[in-house]
Amino acid sequence: DTAVSQTPKYLVTQMGNDKSIKCEQNLGHDTMYWYKQDSKKFLKIMFSYNNKELIINETVPNRFSPKSPDKAHLNLHINSLELGDSAVYFCASSTGHHPYEQYFGPGTRLTVT
Amino acid sequence: GEDVEQSLFLSVREGDSSVINCTYTDSSSTYLYWYKQEPGAGLQLLTYIFSNMDMKQDQRLTVLLNKKDKHLSLRIADTQTGDSAIYFCAPRMTGNTPLVFGKGTRLSVIA
16 A cells, blocks of 8 residues: 555666656645656756646756646656666655645666666 | 755764754745655655744654754654664745755764
8 A cells, every 4th residue: 555656666778768657646645746866865856746737847858758647647758868867766746735745656766878 | 946955974873862954045934844765765754844833843853943044953862773864854835835855964873
């Protein structure tokens, strides 16, 4: 009964490929996010969705495209992968009421070779 | 935008108290969270404090907030080896805005 799950956990691919990471939450939350954690452990927001609608899109290359087929899912598709995309990607979801706790998935470690 | 600063490393002996500090820049931050990340794992919400509070205690954890100085601290009493992890401070302006993370403080507990 994992709250926020991501697949795959590890993803190793070559430059130029296209890949997707899937995220699902069973908490009934309306808001979901994608964060990127670099090799120095720095975490930064990429996207935020509320009720399947994109509400925040930070300065992320347009090779990254999130897709939310329903409130429980937020997938991340990455085109033309580059070496600099290697990182750990975390999905999260958030309650819609005080104290707006945000719960994170286990992360997907993407390695681009 | 919000900037969040934390010292990168802290080393303590088992049984001692650990104090992890965080400063932030946006005075409109309403909720301030502490997350823990163990090696190879995701982020676990430890505790939070609302901006109208000065202190919050939760078992071995004590959060102190100095809103005037925009300073947040997390004290872990009787630190155990299982507390070794990276601790992230994350303020947030309003309800469902994304979290802004500090660079994390790596806590090492020496047995």
